[in-house]
Amino acid sequence: MKELFPRGQVMGFAFSLVLTLVALSVIMFDLSLKMAMIILLVTAFMQAALQLVMFMHAGESEDKASIYTNVYYGLFVALVTIFGTMLTMIWGYQ
């Protein structure tokens, strides 16, 4: 029975729940918008990394380097898309 619940994965699951609770604290306490965004961004990125590495087994096989390159490239495109959109549509520039 014990071999069916590896310690690492159980701890990872507990940690993913803790991250959710921390993110939840943003609405429980009256935080400034800046503080709230920082907490949400940090917990979101930790959550995503935890899911990919712990539960989706990124980096276990020989093509580890290609997999990470591909994920980082996807992230790069994502960040450029989001911040580029914010810059052109909301923030603007002087």
Next chain:
Amino acid sequence: MKIDNSLPLEYSTEENRLKIFGFWIFLGAEIALFATLFATYFVLVDGTGNGPTGEHLFKLPTLMFQTIFLLTSSFTIGLGINAMRLGRQKATIGFFIITLILGLGFLGVEIYEFVEYVHEGATIQTSAFLSSLFTLLGTHGAHVTLGLFWEPSSSCRSKSAV
């Protein structure tokens, strides 16, 4: 087919390794896809017009149920893969079934949530904010639905291959 028994089952043949790599490329594209949907949402989030705002609409219990269903489902599918590597077929299938039920639970709560929104007069046509919200959530829901069909079909195929 060359089978390398020193590796976990799912990497044991060249074909399987390539399929898993292909799935990672798909996930990279998913990251980019959801970035565009989030960017749209961030731009339109204040465009509520005469419709309700997010503060009006979002209910904590439904959000928490959805989060917990999804987090638990990734835990149980991880346990399923672990059991598969140990060669425990029954436990593997058990964990996969629990995962599917959790996925169904998520979809159930999301459909309930959408019906609630529409009853409160918040449809995809009500405001720019709601158009972007429904597109974002709906695309995610479509992914969960697809996964619900994909997982059993790939499990059955690998079973018939054994």
